[in-house]
């Protein structure tokens with residue numbers, strides 16, 4: 426009887442260890458072929474933001490507008506974007522924005538949004554997507570788009586993506602990393618605290634509260650000494 430209990434315990438322990446074992450992922454810069462997998466992951470992970478930007482019924486067109494905007498900007502649109510690959514698919518993403526990367530000054534993204542969504546669609550989506558935007562400093566690496574596919578969570582994918590983004594920031598001689606996380610996203614806050622970020626300041630936004638239903642945003646920062 427004792428042997429059976431020990432054997433069952435060993436199997437359970439083994440299974441638990443397998444479940445929580447970090448997933449081996451290949452992290453690399455995003456390519457054009459990753460556009461749709463990335464957007465579909467963001468649509469799932471950032472449902473509130475996408476819903477506010479495009480409306481539930483306009484989601485497919487919204488995704489098409491973003492894909493078209495990225496295609497027109499070409500590789501410049503993908504600067505700083507990292508994807509985690511496992512099981513032959515994109516399972517996670519993050520973006521490291523730096524001052525040198527700038528923004529889209531060609532107007533290509535705006536044109537694409539106009540064509541796909543029309544004038545009202547552009548106004549609505551641009552406003553919603555820019556609600557928690559951030560002016561990146563010269564010595565800063567700004568992290569965004571941290572997202573992992575549901576079935577691949579709690580296996581170290583986001584931790585690995587953050588570590589890679591940090592490595593890239595150090596290569597670019599940035600002095601600190603920063604990001605915004607909503608006050609109610611305790612899972613993400615825990616992830617960032619564990620990765621060495623500290624709460625820096627709280628931002629309250631009436632518009633974000635009305636449109637994204639998130640009034641409080643925490644600005645977190647990690648010094649790269």
Ligand SMILES: CC(C)(COP(=O)(O)OP(=O)(O)OC[C@H]1O[C@@H](n2cnc3c(N)ncnc32)[C@H](O)[C@@H]1OP(=O)(O)O)[C@@H](O)C(=O)NCCC(=O)NCCS
Nearest residue numbers: 470571572573578579580581582583584606612613615616
């Ligand atoms: C937040 C998110 C990116 C975490 O991705 P993940 O790959 O599951 O995270 P990891 O497995 O690398 O977790 C690393 C650590 O973060 C913390 N963490 C991650 N998810 C957590 C959760 N749901 N609850 C509590 N802590 C959590 C834990 O400390 C974890 O370490 P542990 O598993 O050893 O305890 C993922 O849940 C997600 O995509 N959420 C939706 C999108 C989102 O909210 N993005 C953040 C925007 S700011």
